[in-house]
Amino acid sequence: MHEQPLRTTVIGSYPFPSWLEYASQHLDQFGVDEIAEMQEDAVICAIHDQTTAGLDVITDGEQTRLDFNLSFYGFLGGLGEPETSRRNFGPPAHDQRGKHPIVAELTAPRGLGVVEEFQRLQRLAPAGPTLKASVPGPYTLSGRLLPNAQYKDRYAVTEALVPIVRKELEDLVAAGCKELTVDEPSMSCYAYREDTARFVDIFNRTVEPVVGKCRLSTHLCFGNFKGHAVGYRRYAPMFPAFLDMKLDEIHVEMASREFAEIEIISEIARHRDVAVGIIDVKSYFVETPAVIADRVRLCLQHAPADRLAFAPDCGLSQTARWAAKPKLKNMVAGVHLVRRELGIA
Numbered sequence: 001m002h003e004q005p006l007r008t009t010v011i012g013s014y015p016f017p018s019w020l021e022y023a024s025q026h027l028d029q030f031g032v033d034e035i036a037e038m039q040e041d042a043v044i045c046a047i048h049d050q051t052t053a054g055l056d057v058i059t060d061g062e063q064t065r066l067d068f069n070l071s072f073y074g075f076l077g078g079l080g081e082p083e084t085s086r087r088n089f090g091p092p093a094h095d096q097r098g099k100h101p102i103v104a105e106l107t108a109p110r111g112l113g114v115v116e117e118f119q120r121l122q123r124l125a126p127a128g129p130t131l132k133a134s135v136p137g138p139y140t141l142s143g144r145l146l147p148n149a150q151y152k153d154r155y156a157v158t159e160a161l162v163p164i165v166r167k168e169l170e171d172l173v174a175a176g177c178k179e180l181t182v183d184e185p186s187m188s189c190y191a192y193r194e195d196t197a198r199f200v201d202i203f204n205r206t207v208e209p210v211v212g213k214c215r216l217s218t219h220l221c222f223g224n225f226k227g228h229a230v231g232y233r234r235y236a237p238m239f240p241a242f243l244d245m246k247l248d249e250i251h252v253e254m255a256s257r258e259f260a261e262i263e264i265i266s267e268i269a270r271h272r273d274v275a276v277g278i279i280d281v282k283s284y285f286v287e288t289p290a291v292i293a294d295r296v297r298l299c300l301q302h303a304p305a306d307r308l309a310f311a312p313d314c315g316l317s318q319t320a321r322w323a324a325k326p327k328l329k330n331m332v333a334g335v336h337l338v339r340r341e342l343g344i345a
Contacts, residue, residue: 015320040120043124047121083146099145101148105160108168114172135181137187138202139202140183141165142186166206181219185221191242252276274309292333295334
């Protein structure tokens with residue numbers, strides 16, 4: 001159970017400042033020291049916005065990742081140049097970015113870079129908030145890699161990535177990370193058609209070295225590519241199987257789905273803590289503190305306060321910063337309204 005009932009947290013990503021978006025598209029014009037300075041400045045911006053909002057748990061905003069998932073491919077050995085995209089214009093979808101062929105054994109001689117991200121966060125963050133790191137799980141990480149003769153299908157690619165992700169998790173804990181999320185949105189997107197027991201086994205073998213050594217969670221959403229969902233948006237196919245995941249907290253996306261299946265948090269809370277997405281990152285409606293408080297009260301009808309945390313539905317990287325800032329601020333304010341009603345410090 002949480003040390004802080006009804007705590008406020010985030011998933012991981014935060015919108016890039018406009019200048020970072022521009023610079024990331026013109027990196028050849030900058031020196032290595034300038035790039036490092038930009039990355040650090042962007043993390044400072046993300047920390048500032050989160051701490052100003054008053055969050056109990058913050059991240060580095062994943063400001064040094066050009067993409068939640070694809071940026072990690074730069075750390076993997078054994079990949080060839082990505083194939084050309086199948087479509088360049090029109091509505092955003094995954095066929096507008098190519099997949100990477102695997103041309104040799106998959107390795108990560110330098111790790112996945114998350115330890116360095118976390119150490120930067122430790123150095124820059126003020127005292128007070130809990131610091132969280134997030135790492136994509138191996139099944140999600142395998143999504144844009146093309147199987148070959150050595151790795152015959154997505155599951156074989158996933159198995160090759162399991163020890164790589166495991167090592168990153170171990171190194172994060174060794175670096176002092178006390179709160180760690182293993183993001184597996186691909187599992188939640190495809191649970192309706194895949195073997196959920198197999199998913200659970202993959203997850204548990206991945207996190208096994210850090211279970212009990214940090215606060216461990218997973219984020220189960222339905223995708224947010226360019227602000228669009230990807231998967232079949234129902235939690236029923238995941239449960240009760242996903243309750244066998246070895247972790248402390250499960251995050252579920254609720255706000256963008258008008259709190260459909262809210263009753264599932266009762267089932268989760270009987271076994272694990274549950275972080276409920278009560279901010280819709282796909283909408284530019286900025287939820288007021290009163291709206292947030294009503295959503296918190298709804299959740300309390302299904303789960304006790306000491307099992308509940310609150311967050312946006314997903315990472316905020318696909319939401320413009322002018323909206324992300326008040327959304328976070330109002331989320332915290334709304335949760336604090338309910339805390340005061342309940343006499344929670």
